[in-house]
Amino acid sequence: MGGLIFLGLLVLAVIFFIGLYNSLVRLRNRVKNAWSQIDVQLKRRHDLIPNLVETAKGYMKHERETFTAITDARSRAMGADNVGARGKAEGQLSGALSKFMLVVENYPELKANQNFLALQEELTSTENKISFARQSYNDQVLFYNNKIEMFPSNIIAGMFNFDVEEFFEIEDPTEKVAPKVSFE
């Protein structure tokens, strides 16, 4: 009888630990997923830029520097081979785009172009999505790291090498500010 109870308790304990392990895996996947979401949105921004430049070029003949800054930053971001260089290039791209959006205000004809307005909405939304994806990534990391440090899941985390994930810190201060799209 005593053995039977012991066996029952053992089975329960095993089921409990399997559950804990699975929830840790689920959380780690959420973190990964949130990270890839940032990537998806950054890539979307890269895809938008050629269209945007193409549409605006005809109207903005005297803004060659702005366009070069944008396209240069884009190609640098796409060609970067390490995370640091890429982060820097993406930061410069954000800066160049926000400058572009300020300059646009001087071209009322461009702002009457439906195609451009649609692109502008896409750009605003993509910038939002990038910042929301970062925010969500940090939320997930916080939750995951807490789980790893708290009892009893810390036992499982230690046994199966679940490591603490790093937060997404923004290094470049200019990158913090999303380009402000204004219609005044």
Next chain:
Amino acid sequence: MMWELISANRRRSLGLFVGMAALLCGLGYTIGAVVHPNGGGIIGLIFAGGLWMVLASMSIFGGGSLVLRFSHAKEVSPDIHPRLHNIVEEMKIAAGLEKMPKVYIIDERAPNAFATGLSPDDSAVVVTAGLLSRLSRDELQGVIGHEVSHIMNRDMQFMTLASIMLGTIVILSEVFLRGMWLSGGGSSRRYRSGQGGGGTQPAMIVLAIVLAILGPVFARLLYLAISRRREYLADACSARLTRYPAGLADALEKISSENIPLHAASQATAPMFISSPLREKKGGGISSWGNTHPPIGKRIAILRAMTQGAGLGAYERAFADTEGEKGLIPSASLKKAETVALREPTADDAPTSPADQERSVLDLMRAVNGFAFLVCTCGMRIKVPPDFEGDSVECPRCHRKNEVPRAKESDVSDAATVMAAAMGVTQAGGVAGTRSAAGATTGRRDQVLEYKRRGTGWESFSCACGNLLQLSPAFRGSQLQCHKCNRITRII
């Protein structure tokens, strides 16, 4: 923190749920015991539980879609309103939902919105055309943030089950009280005389009557209190997700200033809307106990008081300052107080003049309903209903004949090469060759359709099968596939 809040929420909901279930079981048992003193209690209990289960499963298998059908909501593609789709996606990302909620529009003027769906993987966000035409980007984001928070917190799931529990309690007590009333003292006399000394105890009858009268009232108050609390919580989460509480506050102000009735709403769907579509009693205290939503003025005041940050802690502080009570947000999730910085506003771009708003509402309603848009040479915009069959329409202003736009067969017969060219893919010669051979044998169906765009505004044309296809001002693709016959039309 967001996630901790959700788990805390789930635990709390479970507790309330158990309370309501206990009320239901108690009611079932006492009624059963009164009707049949020997073993009737258990039967009553099983009956009450069974009734709840039947009603609950009925609403689970068809609840979500039923609400959408009742309110005449239409699912829309991103082309109809790109900004709405963008904002829903932004909030989906911010909330970390795995699946994008479906997007629906109701063609009504009253500005309102709701969310539905029993799980976050199968959910929908519904807004009215009136809401879209009045709100700026930030305001719309606040509203969508509120709805996505409902989805994230699993409010629909919980509120549906709770409302069914309430419904079951109401039905049971109603039937019981009516039965007592109709048979008067007769039933008790019958039992007493029929079974000699083993009749129903008077105490049990009194208990059953008291439970039957007070049960529904308590259950209803409990249900409404939960509903109001969840609204505050969704506001708090919306501020946290958008990092811009002023957006939701402005939107609520605009929504509350309108006085247009919403036809799609009913007593049952009212708790789901962002602001109650029914007439609610104004003021605080006991008079507001019967409302599904907290007073809108208070919600706005709390959001406006969030000047320091956009986190849940900031909302809790603002709530405590305005409301004079604490404990909206479980303190466990407030322990690791985080500071969420407020975001800069996006410039206001909502249509301001009533005429512009009216025009955009009408355009949206027509686009949602599958109308075609034709621009006459004189500048008149002609709207062609979806079931129009003729080839041309006469302009009501200048009486010119306007051809109804239709996709035309392209000169290029090889569908595969055209598509490859359109997508910028260079195909290996062999593959293209076999495709064109197949195209020649199957004949017309592989013939490519073409449609030449006239301008940059709303446009529509009919596919070869007669189905109308919409082009929004935002459309920039090179081809469009018909939803009915799946044929592809090149847009040039």
